[in-house]
Amino acid sequence: MYYDKESIEVLLRLILELCGEDAVKVVKVLLNEAEANDDTLAEKSGMRLNQVRRVLYDLLDKQLVVYKRDVDKERGYYIYTWSLNREGLREIIRERKRLVLARLKERLQYEEQNMFFACPNGCIKRMTFDKAMEQQFKCPLCGSMLQNFDNSKILNKLRLKIESLERDLAHR
Numbered sequence: 001m002y003y004d005k006e007s008i009e010v011l012l013r014l015i016l017e018l019c020g021e022d023a024v025k026v027v028k029v030l031l032n033e034a035e036a037n038d039d040t041l042a043e044k045s046g047m048r049l050n051q052v053r054r055v056l057y058d059l060l061d062k063q064l065v066v067y068k069r070d071v072d073k074e075r076g077y078y079i080y081t082w083s084l085n086r087e088g089l090r091e092i093i094r095e096r097k098r099l100v101l102a103r104l105k106e107r108l109q110y111e112e113q114n115m116f117f118a119c120p121n122g123c124i125k126r127m128t129f130d131k132a133m134e135q136q137f138k139c140p141l142c143g144s145m146l147q148n149f150d151n152s153k154i155l156n157k158l159r160l161k162i163e164s165l166e167r168d169l170a171h172r
């Protein structure tokens with residue numbers, strides 16, 4: 001399984017949020033090894049076996065890893081070989097993108113529905129129409145008349161981001 005650098009960063013951030021630091025250590029090993037059993041994971045992550053197992057069950061519960069089970073014939077017990085759940089990971093990354101998209105749309109709506117004002121001397125970066133009216137359109141710091149703030153660049157940026165995310169999410 002191959003991940004580019006950016007996906008790995010997104011992935012590790014998500015794992016940290018969802019399952020914590022120990023899970024990040026385990027997932028890093030799985031990214032390098034493709035698959036590994038409990039012992040290898042413990043050794044390579046520098047964690048205790050029971051710690052690793054706890055993390056693995058958490059990851060399994062969240063459908064981020066899969067395992068296959070083999071019998072160790074010599075010793076007569078099961079060996080679990082773990083790997084990352086490609087589908088599961090893809091789904092959480094998509095879920096994250098959908099969340100970001102929803103936030104961007106809210107932000108866009110806010111930018112579209114508001115008029116903004118700013119101080120020409122830069123004391124106040126931006127305030128909404130209502131706030132500016134409360135101040136009688138004067139800067140509360142220097143007393144200059146507030147000027148209309150042009151948010152068209154912000155609007156363009158937001159629209160482009162939204163478009164690109166929507167395109168991305170349309171591809172399965």
Ligand SMILES: [Zn+2]
Pocket residue numbers: 119120121122123124139140141142143144
């Ligand atoms: Zn001012």
